[in-house]
Amino acid sequence: MRCTVLGAGSWGTALASLLAGKGYTVTSWDKDHAVLDDIARNHRNERYLPGAPLPATLHANPDAAKALEGAELVVLAVPSHAIRPVIIEAKRHIHAGTPVVCVAKGIELDTLMTMSEVLEDVLPVPLHPYVAVLSGPSFAKEVAKGLPTAVTVAARWERIAKQVQDAFHTKMFRPYTSGDVVGVEIGGCVKNVVAIAAGISDGFGFGANSLAALITRGLAEISRLAVRKGANPLTLSGLAGLGDLVLTCSSDLSRNRTVGRGLAQGKSADEIQRELGQVAEGVRNAKSARDLARRLGVEMPITESVYRVLYENVSPREALTQLMMRETKPEI
Numbered sequence: 001m002r003c004t005v006l007g008a009g010s011w012g013t014a015l016a017s018l019l020a021g022k023g024y025t026v027t028s029w030d031k032d033h034a035v036l037d038d039i040a041r042n043h044r045n046e047r048y049l050p051g052a053p054l055p056a057t058l059h060a061n062p063d064a065a066k067a068l069e070g071a072e073l074v075v076l077a078v079p080s081h082a083i084r085p086v087i088i089e090a091k092r093h094i095h096a097g098t099p100v101v102c103v104a105k106g107i108e109l110d111t112l113m114t115m116s117e118v119l120e121d122v123l124p125v126p127l128h129p130y131v132a133v134l135s136g137p138s139f140a141k142e143v144a145k146g147l148p149t150a151v152t153v154a155a156r157w158e159r160i161a162k163q164v165q166d167a168f169h170t171k172m173f174r175p176y177t178s179g180d181v182v183g184v185e186i187g188g189c190v191k192n193v194v195a196i197a198a199g200i201s202d203g204f205g206f207g208a209n210s211l212a213a214l215i216t217r218g219l220a221e222i223s224r225l226a227v228r229k230g231a232n233p234l235t236l237s238g239l240a241g242l243g244d245l246v247l248t249c250s251s252d253l254s255r256n257r258t259v260g261r262g263l264a265q266g267k268s269a270d271e272i273q274r275e276l277g278q279v280a281e282g283v284r285n286a287k288s289a290r291d292l293a294r295r296l297g298v299e300m301p302i303t304e305s306v307y308r309v310l311y312e313n314v315s316p317r318e319a320l321t322q323l324m325m326r327e328t329k330p331e332i
């Protein structure tokens with residue numbers, strides 16, 4: 001099978017490496033030509049996955065048309081804010097009937113569309129059923145090391161979800177299928193925002209009680225938003241919901257959690273992101289998820305608090321006080 005992975009950052013490279021390792025013919029594309037050069041010449045991506053050897057069968061091409069030539073599977077692995085421009089550019093090179101798998105976790109600013117909604121907005125109607133999303137607890141660094149990982153692949157068409165599941169399945173990478181595209185997307189996106197709150201909590205030296213409360217109440221508000229968008233609530237207790245939320249809130253590998261820790265130390269989001277040198281989707285998603293929640297009339301107090309810290313100059317301490325001192329209410 002010929003696969004094209006658009007985006008050669010940490011996640012795109014980890015997945016491209018996985019697919020190439022299965023014997024598929026895989027080509028990576030990115031706007032950063034230095035990264036592509038490193039992949040093609042040295043079988044490395046020192047910028048995003050330092051130290052990870054990549055299969056010699058993983059190719060790289062800076063020309064999107066050539067990279068997409070003959071693709072039977074297209075993976076979109078750029079950050080969520082780049083999905084629209086990238087698919088606008090790529091669509092004329094994608095043949096009808098080719099599954100397009102989005103692995104970015106986000107809600108678009110301004111339009112407040114999920115990634116599959118953005119793809120359906122750009123792609124011609126006959127291609128819509130071929131859109132899939134892959135999400136779940138999956139740090140690129142661990143996948144690149146071949147550590148056991150399970151994820152969810154959702155598509156409107158069961159046949160497409162199954163096709164994508166088969167394409168990614170290995171001894172160490174186990175995808176489950178789902179028909180609940182929006183549930184998988186909202187879970188994957190909003191967990192990044194809750195992870196920032198978890199990082200703040202950790203940065204303040206708060207303990208296990210706080211973390212458990214954030215994960216549980218975070219899941220409650222993620223589920224409220226997802227259900228309001230038509231999701232099955234059970235999806236949110238799966239890999240793309242609770243699974244990814246627990247992972248991201250509790251591991252130091254998480255970039256979003258790292259942002260939260262930096263905020264607790266008094267750094268600005270810009271400064272922390274510069275230091276990271278990689279995308280932390282929760283920063284943008286705090287705004288888009290909060291705007292979407294307001295538009296749909298869904299209460300999301302943790303998301304609202306993270307938004308205030310990032311966009312309204314409220315100090316993390318003050319945001320915590322506001323969060324804790326809201327009017328008391330029943331749990332469910």
Ligand SMILES: NC(=O)c1ccc[n+]([C@@H]2O[C@H](COP(=O)([O-])OP(=O)(O)OC[C@H]3O[C@@H](n4cnc5c(N)ncnc54)[C@H](O)[C@@H]3O)[C@@H](O)[C@H]2O)c1
Pocket residue numbers: 007008009010011012030031032035048077078079080082085086103104105106138139140141277278279281
């Ligand atoms: N890294 C992970 O562990 C991981 C795991 C699961 C999902 N994700 C999701 O995958 C998406 C990508 O994240 P990442 O970790 O690979 O980010 P990253 O910061 O490691 O890499 C982003 C890549 O996208 C490229 N890029 C950015 N804008 C572009 C544009 N307009 N056109 C072409 N290329 C562009 C950059 O050059 C870079 O190579 C995010 O939505 C993230 O939440 C990441």
Ligand SMILES: O=P(O)(O)OC[C@H](O)CO
Pocket residue numbers: 105136137138139140192195244247248253254255256257279280281
């Ligand atoms: O490092 P983060 O916080 O962007 O999380 C990466 C993945 O989304 C984990 O599943």
